Amino acid sequence: MVEDTGKGGSKRDPRDVMTAVPGGRREAAAGVAGLACDLDDGGPFDGLREECGVFAIHGARGEIVAPAVHLALYALQHRGQESAGIATSDGTTVMIHKGMGLVAQVFDRGQVGGLRGHLGIGHVRYSTMGSASLNNAQPIFVRSPWGDLALAHNGNLTNAPALRAELEAKGVQFTSTTDSEVIAHLMATAPAAAPEDAAAYAMARIEGAYTVVVLVGGMLLGFRDAYAIRPLMLGRSGERYALASETCAFDHIGAVFVRDVDAGEVLAIDAGGLRSLQAIPRQRLAHCVFEYIYFARPDTQLRARNVHSARKRMGRILAREHPVDADVVIPVPDSGMSAALGYAEAAAIPYEMGLIKNRYIGRTFIQPDQATRDFGVQVKLNPVREVIEGKRVILVDDSIVRGTTSGKIVRLLRRTGAREVHMRISSPPIRFPCFYGIDTSSRGELVASAQTVEQIREMIGADSLGYLSQDALAEALDLPRRELCMACLDGHYPTTVPTEAQAGRFALEHVLR
């Protein structure tokens, strides 16, 4: 059965529906196809893509928390622009609304207002396993012995295909091709007396990177893998507890950061308060360094370090490691801005906005034909001639993945009259694929996996090219290397990983009928 959820006779997109299903759950699915903005990722256009963002809140009895979840998802929007969703519950009935697109496209006031209850979880998605489709939007819903269970996940499981096959052999039916649904069904079929024990059971079976929030049986759960690869923090506002991928989400709802969820820990929040369970043994910490370099928002705190300040320190050390005589430092916006500020301060060279980013280009932007292809980048990044012409430019970005966009930007600066272009990168070369939720699962996609720095410099056409060293990165973060995941830089994976052929985004896609 499909019903329009419009309030007060408001006209609604016919693709936007709410479905009533047996058991009292109501699920909404908004279809807003292909409108997510490529440039809102803040990164290079051929660059790394964020993985996902999760949020959860336990409000006071009788409180409606959907507006707080909605606000928090805006704060996490940079972590995923393909789909968004919210699930809420009053302790018995779970309601879900999710759809394709940005938070602003998936939700309007009526849809947020239609979600009742004092418990809520939310998700923004960029697909790293499973295609970008409505079936794969989150929160995921399954039935469990404790009632409706809604789950949202950030990260990638490295053993999802085997677990899914095992569950299907037991008769479990999947409705998506995500690894996240594997976690939900493991919990729902766990030999466990309570939801937190079910979470512990699932954690003992799954491998890889995960931060998960769950709404089940009048309770919120939050848990994190044994290496704490992806971030998950606990916040508090009065009697309300919240969990979020980044602290900037707490800022939006007036909550304050309390602490990180620990590696291998389950937090359970219900009417009785907050409980902690060390569900699986904690391994050596392996926080993803790219959260600091690129993924997290500059106003977020990770391990009590402000991300913008950490990026500035990377830029300062980059200036020490790769100095060059120049007239101006300009960032690739927005990803290179903090590091460029640090570089400019340390080198005592003026910082300028030499490239202006158009924030309103969507995925529907059609690349020009071959003859005018270089101008395609100019639609997204327009140079400021007064800043660039006749100058020796230091161009700062946070990473080079394939190298194609860096080359286009260097050519753009030269066309605008730059005398010299010196490229500086505030991360070490990315040489190995990530199996933990970042969309670079093939070495063939990574220019630094097969080419030297000099070959890359030649390819992008820069006068010089300098990357931050691995030791300098740890120095900038003021964290021991043994507590960081740098696997895509040094090839030392904290867990066993699948082969590249097994690990792609579509590893579970063959099961989609």
Ligand code: SF4
């Ligand atoms: S491999 Fe790289 S991107 Fe992936 S989790 Fe480790 S540091 Fe982060």
